[in-house]
Amino acid sequence: MSHTTNGAANGSVAVAVKVESGGAAAAAAADTSAVAQFDAVQEVVVQFKQICCWVPKLVADPPTFSKAGAARLVGLGPRKDARQSKEEMRQVLFDITGSCEPGEMLALMGPSGGGKTTLLSILGGRTPKQTRAEGQVMFNGARITKRVKRQIGFVLQDDLLYATLTVYETLLFAAMLRLPKHKSKAEKAARVEAVIKALGLTRCRDTIIGDQLRRGVSGGERKRVSVGHELLINPAILLLDEPTSGLDSSAARKLVELLRELASAGRCIITTIHQPSSNIYRQLDTVLLLSQGHPIFYGKGSEAAHWFDRLGFACPFGTNIADWILDLASGEVAGKHPSGEEARLHLIACSEQFLEQDPGGYCGGELDAFGLELRASSRRSSHALELQDAAAVAAKVEAGLAGAAAAVLGEESGEEEAHADAAVAVNGGSTHLGALPSNKAAAAVDIEAGGGDNGKRGSWLQRRGSSKRHMLADRAATGLDRSATGLAASAPGASRWGASYWTQFTTLFIRAVRVRRFETLSHQDFLQFLTVGLVCGMIWWQVGQKDTLYAAQNARGLLFFEGLFLCFRTMFTSLFVWPNEQKMMLKERASGMYRLSAFYLARTASDIPSDLSIPSIFIAIIYLMGGLRHGGWFFLNWLTVLLSTLVAQTLGLLIGATVMVVKTAQTVAAVLMLTFMLVGGFYVTSIPVWIAWIKWLSFLTYTFSLLMKLEFGGRQLWDCSIGDDENFNPSDPWNYVASGQCEPVADLNDSFNTSVDINSPPWEAAVLVGMLLAFRLAVYIALRKKTQ
Ligand SMILES: Nc1ncnc2c1ncn2[C@@H]1O[C@H](COP(=O)(O)OP(=O)(O)OP(=O)(O)O)[C@@H](O)[C@H]1O
Ligand SMILES: [Mg+2]
Incomplete structure (x- = not known):
């Protein structure tokens, strides 16, 4: 893959992207030159650390005349968002740590119910109300604020669009509302046209979205409209929940190729993905494989086969590696273990032990150096038992976080603006972790330390940087303009609301x-x-x-x-x-x-x-x-x-x-x-x-x-x-x-x-x-x- 900088035009940098992976660009429905027309995005590193999440065991009753519903209806019942204690909840995410950098496409994979959507929501600062999340999510080293959240593109698993609007109307109304007020109506309309072109939606521009009652655009086109809706704001970070579900293999491939191009132009793309074909899998840079909320692999997609091979689960000849790792995460492959479930617990123990040694690092090449396989096997039975006991795991996580005053995600306090300012300060320079100017790195660490991390974060950042050295080196050769401006201060006069x-x-x-x-x-x-x-x-x-x-x-x-x-x-x-x-x-x-x-x-x-x-x-x-x-x-x-x-x-x-x-x-x-x-x-x-x-x-x-x-x-x-x-x-x-x-x-x-x-x-x-x-x-x- 290669990137070339075309030069500045009207103060913005147009980035031409040439994708070489398997001639994929030629097959893409989207107009690649249109993708290149987007302004260069500022570069943002997303880091997440020790993410844990609990969901209610029992779902609250809807407000009806039965039980507490009537009381709640008239405001006498318990507050709906009253927090349940952890004992009343079920842990669905366990200590997830990782990051996504500009130009990277990170895929969250795993069987249904594995926690992909939950993790993605937490990363996007949209933790559902009833759930409880802990851990840290940082954008260029600063915590998420409402203002930053508005600059993240988030594509939901289910497309949520008005069925009776046409594709053009859908995007135009979104552009009118989301683009900053200093842009004229003509500029907003031009952005819509660019998005339509980039997403290959020109043919269905004036077709209504449609629903069960009225026929409208196809499923693939609808999904692309959802992506376009987010692309309008030219986000530096694009989060997508199952963008390929419901699409045929060709439509899914085209969509992923488009995402690949968007990533290549300097965006962070984090997507959940269900059963990708080998073609699609090849487009992914990094894979985070979840099994019932535990990471069982985090690393380069190309190294997953090697990782599982070394742990005794070689991908059988002719099997798509994506299918294979999903089978492993579902506990359907026993290998040399008595059962698939035993094997799954073993894999969780292995990755957990490995990632403990190198928090935020990749599962991969240094496997032998850790002598992981041996140690994991010797710890397996006791660890497996521990993993089965959700309460024990929760306690372990809590102990790990004790004293860290870890940010409780999904909540924004009055400190928000202070954090936004901090984000501006931290983001003033390059966003390479490895290349952070020392004063910026110190600022990033300070913000973390402010969260009570006692400097632990600094060493974590260092290690994280080193484990991605190879990838950063790749990118350094691309010539991408990395003079990122702060995320929160992106647009001139960035205000809380796009339109007046x-x-x-x-x-x-x-x-x-x-x-x-x-x-x-x-x-x-x-x-x-x-x-x-x-x-x-x-x-x-x-x-x-x-x-x-x-x-x-x-x-x-x-x-x-x-x-x-x-x-x-x-x-x-x-x-x-x-x-x-x-x-x-x-x-x-x-x-x-x-x-x-x-x-x-x-x-x-x-x-x-x-x-x-x-x-x-x-x-x-x-x-x-x-x-x-x-x-x-x-x-x-x-x-x-x-x-x-x-x-x-x-x-x-x-x-x-x-x-x-x-x-x-x-x-x-x-x-x-x-x-x-x-x-x-x-x-x-x-x-x-x-x-x-x-x-x-x-x-x-x-x-x-x-x-x-x-x-x-x-x-x-x-x-x-x-x-x-x-x-x-x-x-x-x-x-x-x-x-x-x-x-x-x-x-x-x-x-x-x-x-x-x-x-x-x-x-x-x-x-x-x-x-x-x-x-x-x-x-x-x-x-x-x-x-x-
Ligand atoms: N608000 C909630 N209340 C209760 N349980 C929840 C809630 N949100 C998520 N869960 C549970 O958390 C687990 C993870 O759900 P999540 O939606 O993240 O899975 P997923 O990996 O996205 O699955 P899928 O591939 O089917 O979309 C599931 O067991 C789900 O039932
Ligand atoms: Mg989901």
């Missing part, structure tokens, strides 16, 4: 509208409102035009139904919003794409046109067909119902955001709405005193009361129950009074048995606005908690 607040809001708003272009304002919605409106109009035909008490009682039903129907519908639609968006929100927030408030405002604002436009047709139909009060009253009725609909929408959002499980949210919403409906003032007018307060919690009470005021406030009605109500002529009521068929209604409040004076000012509007604002704020707080 306004750009975040507008981009997210447009994206939210585009994402739902197949659902919103659909024909079904239109037909639904039209049909229900027409049916209501016919049932309550011109009921509002008669001024009799009898007609008014009917009109009350119409008014109540008008608000109820729209509120019910909107509320149940909005329950789905946050549970559906949660995964995407968590992913994008972890990449620091936007502020939560910008997403929240944009997402909810994007719903408003559809939540309010078609309902307006419904309101108009029933108002006109029902013959409700003529004149400007229509406008006020419309405003009231829309306000109430917004309150219902917000309540739905609140329930969804609090519960985040659609089924539970539906149950909560049904109970609430039915209660609100019953006490809303139409069905039950005299509620027992001790429970009467409930009606004041119901927004339907205020809506109905306001609609009643608008329709009947200041109106004279006639009670014709003694005569023939059907023949009553509202234009000549006194005639009926004179004939004894009707009499004027003296007190409407009495007749309707209302608790609010129909002729009082419309204060309910203020209550509804207050509820709307309070619920909106509560939704934001709930979302904050759920996405922390």
Whole structure:
């Protein structure tokens, strides 16, 4: 492999890459020259030391009405992120140490459940909430900060993309949000085009991503879009979880070749990989093989065969070495041992013993020097027993870390900015471990020492450097420009957020509208409102035009139904919003794409046109067909119902955001709405005193009361129950009074048995606005908690 520096253009260095491995570049789908067009990345060394991780033995119940769920729902239960003690947890990663350098492609391999995803998440600073991790992850010698985290590309195992956006839209929206604000829109679009070209996505540029319902791009293309999503920020570190899973061998090979090229241009690529073909395996520089969380090999991919051969597990002729080592890690090969499991434990003991001698070093050539095989065999039985006892291992790890005050990963304290500054200081020079200027190396060691490592780290760094000498020497010959600037201070004026607040809001708003272009304002919605409106109009035909008490009682039903129907519908639609968006929100927030408030405002604002436009047709139909009060009253009725609909929408959002499980949210919403409906003032007018307060919690009470005021406030009605109500002529009521068929209604409040004076000012509007604002704020707080 060779690298050549093309020279500087516009202040950035373009790196042309020529990949010679097996003519792979020629076969790559991606346009290699496009990869070379990316700005040179600053070089970052990722180091991880003694990573241990514990996961809960029992998964917490989702919030339901069962058990503690209900208590948690109302905030009385134990905090969800309350830490379990180690005894209640299961250790899934044991003392993993290693590093990845610019230009290196490190593969995390191992059988399913081996801990690859967990380790990758920890390396990317995304330790899942319920898990507990210990150890250190350093980027150019400094601890991860939120700002550094945002500059790491992280491709999840499952592609998480909006199915209804096209490839171009997906990348463009991401570019608008992730690229720094000093870049113009044209520059961002140009970056998107470069990524599309580099990833070979030109043919499907305008195809939607698709899902089970709508056919879109192929699986391989979707995976490349996921990679492109991260590539947009031109990350120095790219972490990928199973990028080749679900791809056919050719698509997988092309993708890995692309990763190889990206690595060759000075990036750190760390990827988990499942059963690579021999072609793919050859592209990997370094392999970290995990067996149930234990490293059983860490070294150059090309040396794995030798390592296992020396330990008595020679790869049989014709077997793909990747398959062979996975079989070994799964405990499926017994060799000279009584069982595969015994053999696996022996291999764990061997690598552990070797790596103990050379922490962070490679398993490999110096095997004989350590006389490892002999010593490992003699220790095997006792060590095997120890390994089987997770608690013993945990204790051992803890003892090893005692006094080290090892960083607890996944947590960021108020020290964050201090660390960010430290990162800038440390990263000011070359990032070669072997070539760290002494003052920088000292700074790196200082930061570690600050973590309580008592200088141990310095010798570890030294050893780590020496064990990779050969690889560094290779790279020194490549002529790559290594004048790295600090990772945290990469972009000019690097700020916490890529785009400005306004750009975040507008981009997210447009994206939210585009994402739902197949659902919103659909024909079904239109037909639904039209049909229900027409049916209501016919049932309550011109009921509002008669001024009799009898007609008014009917009109009350119409008014109540008008608000109820729209509120019910909107509320149940909005329950789905946050549970559906949660995964995407968590992913994008972890990449620091936007502020939560910008997403929240944009997402909810994007719903408003559809939540309010078609309902307006419904309101108009029933108002006109029902013959409700003529004149400007229509406008006020419309405003009231829309306000109430917004309150219902917000309540739905609140329930969804609090519960985040659609089924539970539906149950909560049904109970609430039915209660609100019953006490809303139409069905039950005299509620027992001790429970009467409930009606004041119901927004339907205020809506109905306001609609009643608008329709009947200041109106004279006639009670014709003694005569023939059907023949009553509202234009000549006194005639009926004179004939004894009707009499004027003296007190409407009495007749309707209302608790609010129909002729009082419309204060309910203020209550509804207050509820709307309070619920909106509560939704934001709930979302904050759920996405922390
Ligand atoms: N949040 C969690 N709660 C409980 N157990 C967990 C959690 N996360 C991971 N685990 C457990 O940790 C172990 C390692 O999981 P991980 O997802 O890292 O494996 P993996 O190597 O990525 O597997 P695969 O190849 O199937 O993706 C598994 O046994 C898994 O069940
Ligand atoms: Mg996984």
